[in-house]
Amino acid sequence: xxxHGFNRFTLxxxxxxxxxxxxxxxxxxxxxxxxxxxxxxxxxxxPLLPPGEILATLKKRxxxxxxxxxxxxxxxxxxxxESLLWRIRNMxxxxxxxxxxxxxxxxxxxxxxxxxxxxxxxxxNSRMRYPETTGIPGLDPSPIDRSIRLLMEEAPxxxxxxxxxxxxxxxxxxxxxxxxxxxxxxxxxxxxLQAFRDSGTLIGSGLTGYDAxxxxxxxxxxxxxxxxxxxxxxx
Ligand code: SF4
Numbered sequence: 001x002x003x004h005g006f007n008r009f010t011l012x013x014x015x016x017x018x019x020x021x022x023x024x025x026x027x028x029x030x031x032x033x034x035x036x037x038x039x040x041x042x043x044x045x046x047p048l049l050p051p052g053e054i055l056a057t058l059k060k061r062x063x064x065x066x067x068x069x070x071x072x073x074x075x076x077x078x079x080x081x082e083s084l085l086w087r088i089r090n091m092x093x094x095x096x097x098x099x100x101x102x103x104x105x106x107x108x109x110x111x112x113x114x115x116x117x118x119x120x121x122x123x124x125n126s127r128m129r130y131p132e133t134t135g136i137p138g139l140d141p142s143p144i145d146r147s148i149r150l151l152m153e154e155a156p157x158x159x160x161x162x163x164x165x166x167x168x169x170x171x172x173x174x175x176x177x178x179x180x181x182x183x184x185x186x187x188x189x190x191x192x193l194q195a196f197r198d199s200g201t202l203i204g205s206g207l208t209g210y211d212a213x214x215x216x217x218x219x220x221x222x223x224x225x226x227x228x229x230x231x232x233x234x235x
Pocket of ligand 1: 027028029030033034035036040073074100
């Protein structure tokens with residue numbers, strides 16, 4: 001299990017819970033707006049954190065923290081993910097998994113084993129614009145179809161909360177694209193838009209964010225598609 005980061009405390013990453021966040025390396029996408037470029041492009045250059053140390057910290061913080069977020073990179077690529085989640089769940093923590101949804105078999109397995117309590121899945125864009133938005137020319141987004149169905153049709157009956165989330169970039173997302181993406185997940189429990197900000201360490205270049213008014217208009221546009229919708233990263 002390649003763990004490259006550990007944020008000991010967050011009130012933002014796990015909705016409604018005091019949590020910490022673990023970062024894994026590697027990703028199967030190359031989203032040009034990715035803020036974690038080093039974890040994606042050259043994870044081997046990043047220091048590795050011993051899982052035992054993180055688990056020991058979690059053991060000490062039982063009763064203080066409620067949840068553990070596992071993010072990346074793309075955590076479902078990690079062969080040791082299941083065993084890590086077992087150990088975290090056995091300590092009594094809630095687990096939130098962030099995923100790009102491209103490995104539905106892994107997602108389904110973790111869901112059925114009761115190893116995740118909350119899944120935040122990226123909905124990168126409309127189906128048609130998936131290849132350019134993920135930076136993978138020719139990408140077939142069929143696995144995303146399956147992950148969407150898994151979350152919408154199976155997560156609720158397994159007691160798993162979920163959300164879809166979309167980082168909105170001016171050069172990649174038009175209001176029409178968001179409507180198309182909305183049709184893909186119509187009836188979902190939750191869908192959030194996230195404002196794009198250039199951290200200066202992106203995978204791509206020449207990207208810009210929308211102004212606050214445009215983002216609020218887009219947030220209004222997506223309301224019909226999910227029970228809960230919202231906008232993150234805008235004052
Ligand atoms: S933003 Fe894209 S490239 Fe970056 S970690 Fe997420 S899925 Fe991978």
